Amino acid sequence: MTWLKEVIGTEKAIIAMCHFLPLPGDPYFDQEKGMEYVIEMARRDFLALQSGGVDAVLFSNEFSLPYLTDVKTETVAAMARIIGELMTDIKIPFGVNVLWDAKKSLDLAAATGAKFVREIFTGVYASDFGMWNTNVGETIRHQHRIGAKDVKLLFNIVPEAAKYMAEREIESIAKSTVFNNRPDALCVSGLTAGAETDSAILKRVKDTVPGTVVLANTGMRMENLEQQLSIADGAVVGTTFKHDGKFENHVDPARVKSFMDKVKAFRSQIVYS
Known part of the structure; x- marks a missing residue:
């Protein structure tokens, strides 16, 4: 049994993305509508995901484009406010991801009680955001300094829009x-949000580290979920749940329910040792 069962409640877990609209300080933040609108849309998307039966949610500043690797304080503050406003509605486990800043993600997790964090913790990359470096030793020490040692760490080892130097x-x-790092999970991604994770790469990773949780991080859809869940221990799912399956749209409750019904049917056929 993996930690997914203990923390999220099931094996082959589906962690749904709740994408926040642009936030104060972001180039595309709508100052006329302000934070109240961002919170309203986050609540609508979150409730659609939760009522549709997802196992957990990952809150992310997905529309803070273009992303920073040293995120500003105003972004973390805005995300904390949104999650705080949603707290009475949240009935399922949740995680956080402050793109692309591992320390700030842990800060947000400590402040909100998030159970897990997904980030780029290791490696040096050539990326759309310039040369992208990490310092995992300092990040893990920061995690312990702020009292977040129980937060599960999901390491994205195939970063989107980036390649190892x-x-x-x-x-x-x-x-x-x-x-070197004892991650709680490895996330395997496609090139961008919504791009299918290569099943062959997913299998190579799982075969190499069979004792570690491996998640399909992008591009799981109705037509490939059985294939990918037969390899991976679970998945992070975002774009699939949106109207017309488009990244920029809001969550479609009907798509969430149909997807999760198929996932639950698949899970019911598995015998766990």
């Missing part, structure tokens, strides 16, 4: 990441 096989990345 040095050529490395995915098996090598997975093995060394697990050996």
Whole structure:
């Protein structure tokens, strides 16, 4: 049994993305509608996901485009306010992701009681955001300094819109990441949000680190969920749940329910040892 059962309540867990609209300080923040509108839309999307039967939610500043790797205080403050406003509605486990800043994600988790964090914790990349470096040793020490040692860490080892500065096989990345950092999960992604995770790469990672939770991080849809969940321990799902399956749209409750009905049917056929 993995920690998914203990923390989220099920194996083959579906962690749904709740994408926040642009926030104060972001280039596309709507100052006329203000934070009240951002909160209203976040609540609507969250309730659609929760009522549709997802297992957990990951709150993210997905529309803070273009992303920073050193996120400003106003972003974290705005995200904390949104989650605080939603707290009485939240009945399922949740995590947070402050793109793309691992320390700020942990700060937000500590402030809100999030159970997990997804981030880029390791590696040096050539990315759309410039050269992207990390300092996992400092990040983990920061986690313990702020009292967030029980927050589960989901390591994205195939960052979106980025590539390792040095050529490395995915098996090598997975093995060394697990050996050096003891992640709670490895996330395997496609190129961008909504882009399908390559099932062959997913399998190579899982075969390399069978004792570690491996999640399909992008692009799971109705037509590939059985194939991917037969390999992965669960998935992070965002774009699929939106109207017409488009990243920029809001959550469609009917799509959430149909997807989760199929997931639950798939899970019912699995015998866990």
